[in-house]
Amino acid sequence: MSSTILIIDDDQKLNKLLTEFLGDFGFNTLTATHPQDGLKKLKHKSPDLVILDVMLPGMDGFEVCKTIRQNSSVPIIMLTARGELMDRVVGLELGADDYLPKPFEPEEMVARVHALLRRAVAAPVSPAATDTSAIQLDEDAMEVTIHGKTLDLRPLEFKLLQVLMKKPGKVRSREYLLDHVWGINSFVELRTVDVTVKRLRKALESCGFSDAIKTVRGAGYRYSESGKSHS
Numbered sequence: 001m002s003s004t005i006l007i008i009d010d011d012q013k014l015n016k017l018l019t020e021f022l023g024d025f026g027f028n029t030l031t032a033t034h035p036q037d038g039l040k041k042l043k044h045k046s047p048d049l050v051i052l053d054v055m056l057p058g059m060d061g062f063e064v065c066k067t068i069r070q071n072s073s074v075p076i077i078m079l080t081a082r083g084e085l086m087d088r089v090v091g092l093e094l095g096a097d098d099y100l101p102k103p104f105e106p107e108e109m110v111a112r113v114h115a116l117l118r119r120a121v122a123a124p125v126s127p128a129a130t131d132t133s134a135i136q137l138d139e140d141a142m143e144v145t146i147h148g149k150t151l152d153l154r155p156l157e158f159k160l161l162q163v164l165m166k167k168p169g170k171v172r173s174r175e176y177l178l179d180h181v182w183g184i185n186s187f188v189e190l191r192t193v194d195v196t197v198k199r200l201r202k203a204l205e206s207c208g209f210s211d212a213i214k215t216v217r218g219a220g221y222r223y224s225e226s227g228k229s230h231s
Contacts (some may be wrong), residue, residue, distance in 0.1 A: 003117055004028040006047035008064065009079065010040035010057055018051065021106040022113070035059040039067060042063060042074070049116060052081045052096070052110070054087050070094035073154040075116040077109075092195040096154060098188055120155045121167060127210055133208060146207040156181060157200045164213060164223035173220040196219055 005027050007015050015031040022029050023078055026136040032038035032127060035056050042050065050068065054061035061078055066077065081088040088099045092124060098112055126166075136145045142158050144151040151162070159181050172180075175194045181196075184187055204212050214224045 002026050003127065004030065004045065004050040005049050005051060005113065006030045006032070006041055006045070007051045008032045008035065008061075009051070009053040010034070010055075011053070017106065018109065022110065022188055027113070035064045038064065039093045042068060043074065047074065047130065048120075049075045049113060051077050051079065051113075052089065052145070054081070054091070060092055065091060065096055073152070075155075076122055079118065089195070091193065093198070095154075095199070097154075098192075104181075117135050119159070119182065128133055132191065135161075135212075137164070137165070139140055146204070146209050149207050151203050151207060153200070153203055155201065158194055160196055160200055161223075168223050168225050171216045171219050171222045193221075 005018075005022055007029060009031075010033045012033060014035070018115060019029045030041050031048060031072060032041055038050075038052075040072060041047070051063055052061050052064055052068075056064065063123055065076060066079065066186070068074065076096045076098075078088070078091040078099045080091065080099050080101050088101075091099055097116055124141060134146060137143070137158075139162075142153075142155060144153055144158060144161060160177065162179050163177060174190045177193050178188065178190060182192070197215075201213055204210065212224055214222050216222060
């Protein structure tokens with residue numbers, strides 16, 4: 001079954017271009033030139049991925065991204081103005097999965113769409129060492145449970161936790177995590193690893209399981225079994 005892409009951008013020419021180009025690669029597309037219309041289509045059509053522009057009328061892309069993340073883990077690619085690094089950082093921190101600065105080549109957009117959709121359904125790493133007495137990972141359902149409470153993790157956050165828990169105490173560099181979570185041929189930057197770790201930590205802390213992911217300055221991150229739950 002073909003994946004459906006929702007494009008939320010007030011540039012009708014760009015919407016048409018992407019619709020035609022994505023259609024050539026077998027994708028179905030939905031378009032919206034206004035944020036509220038885009039949110040309605042997201043709710044009623046359940047697309048597999050969202051392409052979201054930062055500059056939108058009435059409600060900017062950051063607020064739309066934040067609204068989407070309240071109820072959905074659908075992959076999001078944000079479109080930003082070229083050179084606007086802060087836009088990219090803010091978008092990632094609000095829950096976007098990737099970004100693409102304008103102007104861009106349609107071929108690169110298609111490559112990023114393919115990459116994100118692969119990550120969303122990627123086979124999990126070996127389940128043998130991904131459970132502890134406090135944290136249980138259900139690889140088939142892609143769910144994490146702590147003391148009976150299920151965390152609402154997105155696919156990238158789930159896979160990041162899997163990779164770190166596979167070797168407790170072992171430091172994993174940002175480059176290693178980028179290759180094993182996002183994929184060797186990923187287009188994202190190292191900063192994305194930091195943002196995803198931040199979101200994962202916040203989710204773990206919501207269940208009282210703090211300090212499970214340690215930062216090793218200048219080296220990367222490691223999973224610590226001493227990061228005990230306070231529940």
